[in-house]
Amino acid sequence: MQRVQAGDDAAFAALYDELAGVVFGTVKRVLRDPAMSEEVTQEVFVELWRTAARFDSERASVSTWAITIARRRAVDRVRREQSQRDRIERSAAQRAPEGDSTDDAVVASIEAERVARALAELPEEQRVVIEMAFIDGESHSDIAVLLDLPLGTVKGRVRLGLKKLGGKLGATP
C-alpha cells in the first residue's frame, strides 16, 4: 500500500487484483445490476487511488477500507438513480433464494463459515437486520419498510448486532 501511496501503478494493479472481488461483490450486493456494479467498482478503485494517502494501516485493513468505500459508493449510486419504491420492488423480486449455488459456494469457505457462526449467535432480530443490510445489500430505510419497523429500530439493531460481531469478526485482516 505504501507503494500505491507513492504513485506506483504496478503496485496499484496488484492491489486491484487483491481487492477486485470483494469490491465488486460488495457493490453488486447493493446494486444487483452487473453493468452498474462495474461502473461503481471502477469509481471505487479510482477513489482508492486518488485518496491512497488517507489510508492509515493502524486504523483499518486495506480491504476494510476498500469495502467501506465500496458500500458507500454503491449506496450513493442507489440514491442517485433509483427511487425507493423501485428499489424495494426489485429487491423483493431478486433476492437470492436460500441455498442458491452462489451462496452454497460461499458458505463452503472457511471465512464464510466463521461469519455464519458469528451471525448465528446473534439474537434473531439483530441477525435478520444484519443479513438484510450486509448480505442482501438493503438500505436501512428499505429494511424498515420490508420489516415494518421504525427507522430508529433498524439502526439500533444494526448497531447492536455489529457490536456483538465486532469482537468475533473485527480482527479479520
Place this chain on the structure above:
Amino acid sequence: MTSSRIDELIALAALGELSVEERDELDDAAHRDQAVAAELDEALAAVAAIQRPYAEEPPAALRNSVLAAITSTPQELVVDGGADPASGTPQRGSAPVVSFEAERARRRFRPGLLAAAAVALFFVGGVALVATNDDGSDPIAAVIDAPDATVRSLAGEIDGITVIYSASEGALVIEGDGLAVLDDNAAYQLWLVGGDGATSVGTFRPDADGTVAQRFADVDPIGFVLGVTQEPAGGSESPTLPILASA
C-alpha cells in the same frame, strides 16, 4: 454528543448511509474521542468481514479500464489534519491537494493552457507598477469589487495568500503580503488542480516588502484546488513539491 447519537452515526457509517453533515459530525466525534474512533473501526471491520466471503470477480475487462482511469487521476496528499481512514472521509478543515510529485514523474500534466496574465506586474527598483485597462480603470480592483467576487484563503507553509475570483470578470486576483522575497531566479506559481491534473495559471513574485497583487484573466478556478509552488523564474510545466499553500 450522546452515546445513542454516536451509535446511530456508527450504524449509518457501517451502512454507508451517512450524509455529509453526519459524516462531519462523526469524524469530529472520532477525532475528539479515541473510544469512538475505535468503535467505528471495529464496526466497519465487522461489516467488511461479513462481506468478504461474498466476493465476486468482476469481468476481466474492468481491470484494464480501472488501470487506464488512474493514469489520468492525480493522487491527493493530506496537507493537515488527515482523514478518517476507515470511512475514507477527509477531516473537516483538511486541505487535500494533488500529489504533484507522483504525477510529475508520470509526465502527464497538461501544459499551462490557462496561463494568461492580462495585466502584468512590473517591478522597477522594488516598486510595483500595475498596468491599467484601456478605460483607465484598475483591473485588479475590478475583480475585487465585482458583485460576484468570491474569496479563498490559501493555507500551508506560507500564509497570507488570498485568491479573489469574479466570474463576470472572467479573472482572478492573487493577493498576498508577508511573503518570502525570492531571488531573481525563482517565482511562485499558481496552479489549478482537478481530476485531469494540474494546470498553470501563471507565476507571480512578491515585491521587496513581500507583497503581491496580480490579476490573471481567462481563468475559472471553480471546481479546482488552488495550489502555490515555488518554481524557476519562468515557471514550470508541472508543479514542484512542496506545495506551499493550497485551498
